[in-house]
Amino acid sequence: MPARTVVPRNVTGTQRKPRNERWSEVLTVATEVIYERGYEAATLQEIADRIGMMKASLYYYFPSKETLFIEVLRQAHDTGLAIVQRAANEPGDPLQRLESVIRQHVEHTCNNLVAAAVCQEGIRRLPEEIRRDIVGGDHAYQEVFRSLIVEAQSAGLVRPGANPRLATLSILGSTNTVYRWFVPRTPDDARLVAVELADLAIRAVATPEVLLRRDPPASSEDPDQQIA
Amino acid sequence: MPARTVVPRNVTGTQRKPRNERWSEVLTVATEVIYERGYEAATLQEIADRIGMMKASLYYYFPSKETLFIEVLRQAHDTGLAIVQRAANEPGDPLQRLESVIRQHVEHTCNNLVAAAVCQEGIRRLPEEIRRDIVGGDHAYQEVFRSLIVEAQSAGLVRPGANPRLATLSILGSTNTVYRWFVPRTPDDARLVAVELADLAIRAVATPEVLLRRDPPASSEDPDQQIA
DNA sequence: CCTACCGATCGGTAGG
């Protein structure tokens, strides 16, 4: 029996990659597989196949399937949350900031459809304890929207009759389902959808006075102009 | 070896039920299991266990798992669609009908949380061909909302600037995610949520004139009164 | 990162 050189290589003969690079690849591919198969039906076998690795080798990178999947969700969630929190702290009155938050939330969703879908559909499937760890004990995401609405209400920009919690859930419902239907055709489709959905959301809660400033009474100015 | 009486009974000794009754039970239990485990992770074993039947016996009622699951989705979808279509054809101007459609859609969702969740999350997992068969080639559900918005726009009740398709998707996004957060506490919570979400949606698209009629300028009438 | 496994469970079938 001739001695065989023992070189680490896989079935397809491709090179071994640095651990960090491979780890990113595993996360990306896992996200895609979860997106296509659904959170519960995604298998390690399919992830391994796409990377060109044996299924058992994946355990070099994480201790269990659940660990990997949680990491996928945590990354998707935290990225979105950071964007929304940053937008909420930019200058402007509370209603302008709310509109900006919605726009950036939607635009980010449109530009990260796979991650958005996985985040929406996966987090609901997590055991309660882990879900709390990811979304935060205080529902950090919702709180960004809700507190802006409360602020805007105090400033007289949002109708006193509006229920901040319900308005938040309505806005998050409409924006968090964008991934289900959005199909990018031109490069600025994402921006257009973001602007339009934010506009609808703001109109739903704004006071009549704010709305009058938004739609000048059809005489003095350019009718196409929209207030930023 | 003593002769044993051959009587059809299962492990738990419970009685055999009429076929129709059992079929309804299978559908109901399947809906619940899909709700709890997710569409892809729901198993025939768990459905059989809850009914108190052997897994193989389920095949007396349907030819494959997919057939059963499709039937679950079709039933959930068609029930909701019927409610919405009926509401769309009641008397009233297009905007009033749109508001009524949204209210009834939301109220039905609140009163059928499990079916709503299964419908929302399951249909997306179906092979394209079967999905088209269930939701209809023309997206019947969306079309109810969209055509009312177009009608209301022609009647001058909805802003000319509103995009009927996007407004529809926004409304369906906010209403179709109600099952994720709604927790009934008092018997009329469903009605309250339905009224409020419909109000937000109508305000988002209505013309300034319609909105003025909705919020009288804080002098002549009872300020708590809402226009139906 | 691979080879070689394992126990558990899946949807489904044959035959009654």
Next chain:
DNA sequence: CCTACCGATCGGTAGG
């Protein structure tokens, strides 16, 4: 509707 199965596949482990 049950008994008795089957092939396929699942997540995961031992050992290198």
